[in-house]
Amino acid sequence: MSKWYAEKGSQSETVISTRIRLARNIDDFVFPCRLDKEGKAKVNELVKKAVFECCGDKYSYISMKDLSHLQAVSLAERHVISPEFTSCEEGTGLIISDDESVSIMICEEDHIRLQVMKSGLALDEAYKIADETDSALDEKLSYAFDERIGYMTSDPTNLGTAMRASVFLHLPALTACGQINAIANTVSKLGLSIGGAYGSRKKPAGDIYQISNRITLGITEETAVANLKSIVMQLINQERSAAEREIKNPALEDKIYRSLGVLENARMLNADEFMELISYVRFGASAGLLDIPVERINALITDMQPATVAVSNEDADTVAKRDARRAELVRQALAG
Amino acid sequence: MLCQNCGKYEATTHIKQIINGDMAETHLCPDCANHLGYGDMFSGFDFSLSGLLSGFLGDMLPPVSLGPVTRCEKCGCSFDDIARAGKVGCPECYRTFYDRLLPSIQRIHGKISHAGKTGQSAGNREKIETSGEKIAKLRVQMDEAVRVQNFERAAEIRDEIKKLEGENINE
Numbered sequence: 336m337s338k339w340y341a342e343k344g345s346q347s348e349t350v351i352s353t354r355i356r357l358a359r360n361i362d363d364f365v366f367p368c369r370l371d372k373e374g375k376a377k378v379n380e381l382v383k384k385a386v387f388e389c390c391g392d393k394y395s396y397i398s399m400k401d402l403s404h405l406q407a408v409s410l411a412e413r414h415v416i417s418p419e420f421t422s423c424e425e426g427t428g429l430i431i432s433d434d435e436s437v438s439i440m441i442c443e444e445d446h447i448r449l450q451v452m453k454s455g456l457a458l459d460e461a462y463k464i465a466d467e468t469d470s471a472l473d474e475k476l477s478y479a480f481d482e483r484i485g486y487m488t489s490d491p492t493n494l495g496t497a498m499r500a501s502v503f504l505h506l507p508a509l510t511a512c513g514q515i516n517a518i519a520n521t522v523s524k525l526g527l528s529i530g531g532a533y534g535s536r537k538k539p540a541g542d543i544y545q546i547s548n549r550i551t552l553g554i555t556e557e558t559a560v561a562n563l564k565s566i567v568m569q570l571i572n573q574e575r576s577a578a579e580r581e582i583k584n585p586a587l588e589d590k591i592y593r594s595l596g597v598l599e600n601a602r603m604l605n606a607d608e609f610m611e612l613i614s615y616v617r618f619g620a621s622a623g624l625l626d627i628p629v630e631r632i633n634a635l636i637t638d639m640q641p642a643t644v645a646v647s648n649e650d651a652d653t654v655a656k657r658d659a660r661r662a663e664l665v666r667q668a669l670a671g
Numbered sequence: 672m673l674c675q676n677c678g679k680y681e682a683t684t685h686i687k688q689i690i691n692g693d694m695a696e697t698h699l700c701p702d703c704a705n706h707l708g709y710g711d712m713f714s715g716f717d718f719s720l721s722g723l724l725s726g727f728l729g730d731m732l733p734p735v736s737l738g739p740v741t742r743c744e745k746c747g748c749s750f751d752d753i754a755r756a757g758k759v760g761c762p763e764c765y766r767t768f769y770d771r772l773l774p775s776i777q778r779i780h781g782k783i784s785h786a787g788k789t790g791q792s793a794g795n796r797e798k799i800e801t802s803g804e805k806i807a808k809l810r811v812q813m814d815e816a817v818r819v820q821n822f823e824r825a826a827e828i829r830d831e832i833k834k835l836e837g838e839n840i841n842e
């Protein structure tokens with residue numbers, strides 16, 4: 336089955352993907368940080384049963400401790416699970432839909448972390464799916480909820496709607512012209528957060544950013560989503576006008592074609608070099624300079640992350656072999 | 672644990688992220704976290720930032736505990752446990768320690784009035800209240816009991832109020 340991220344989404348020149356995450360807890364149980372092994376096993380069973388009863392057979396359940404470390408990290412690279420969840424502690428589980436667009440982490444920080452991912456800018460659609468799935472689960476499980484503080488979560492920063500909406504954006508022009516820092520400051524004053532989606536937060540790999548709502552109490556899901564959407568639309572427009580200016584620079588045009596040249600011919604590619612070059616190529620493709628579908632580039636960015644390359648190729652057991660394998664896969668993808 | 676950046680102060684911010692095919696953890700003191708751009712309040716990213724709440728609550732820990740420590744009846748957490756972990760132990764903790772959690776929740780969110788989706792279990796339990804609100808409600812009930820000359824009930828309510836007020840002074 337093809338994965339959600341291989342599809343073409345709205346505003347796909349700039350927006351790579353959209354994610355909605357809801358945190359929920361079952362009222363009768365203490366939160367995972369205080370819950371013993373038996374309790375966690377019970378929560379896993381309850382959630383599993385609820386999902387399979389209400390949502391049918393398009394889901395599978397994985398006990399995290401059955402995964403190898405690389406398999407778990409690969410899931411985190413694909414943003415299916417959080418970095419913490421890669422420690423695969425006993426009693427943690429994952430329910431995932433066939434196309435990986437809907438997933439549920441069981442006994443992460445909260446009993447339930449329900450997540451919906453969509454290609455491109457699709458906040459309303461993603462929220463609708465998350466909301467419907469959540470309501471169906473609420474029929475079967477009794478959630479910890481209070482009229483005043485909303486959904487009760489292990490971390491009080493998530494109280495209220497317990498919803499985190501995120502949009503992943505490719506902003507090469509705003510990064511190149513240095514405006515991104517000023518934008519990040521403004522965005523954080525508006526109650527949103529922005530940071531690198533890959534690698535370390537200070538130096539976002541591939542000029543890919545994640546922007547999310549921060550406030551969850553005293554605001555409706557619809558308003559939070561609408562606010563985020565309006566800021567994202569402004570960022571898209573700013574990126575577009577910056578791109579129009581930047582693309583006239585012959586040095587940038589040169590860099591784009593050189594990057595493509597390297598990616599089409601290299602025999603060894605490490606992850607950092609790949610991210611740097613693919614960002615230029617994606618820039619060229621979204622500006623209409625190169626005739627490569629952006630969704631193919633998006634899928635490539637996801638598939639070429641270190642653990643994901645290692646997992647999909649059992650022979651690639653050394654860094655050198657992985658770099659060679661990455662170069663081979665990139666050549667194939669760019670050749671169409 | 673000491674801050675990995677300056678090596679001088681206690682690390683309160685713990686960041687987990689995926690770098691080069693593995694999970695990397697960074698531990699920073701509040702100053703360095705701010706300086707390196709991890710200062711904004713945030714915990715739902717693909718890196719996770721724990722310690723925000725413990726940063727807030729840490730300021731409020733009393734130097735020596737006065738009297739017996741209050742613990743959540745359901746999970747056994749004391750307020751110290753919550754402040755240190757930056758995490759609440761169970762839904763009941765919010766009821767037990769609401770007065771003391773309130774200032775931090777206010778600092779994080781601004782408003783304390785849920786406006787979003789309502790869970791189906793809403794109304795099954797009493798709404799969370801501060802002890803001030805509980806006392807105000809009990810006073811009305813006590814006055815009513817006195818008015819109908821149910822002095823026994825009024826005395827019970829008076830004791831309950833005293834107990835709530837006592838907890839307030841202790842904490």
Ligand SMILES: [Zn+2]
Pocket residue numbers: 674675676677678679680699700701702703704
């Ligand atoms: Zn420091």
Ligand SMILES: [Zn+2]
Pocket residue numbers: 743744745746747748760761762763764765
């Ligand atoms: Zn508790």
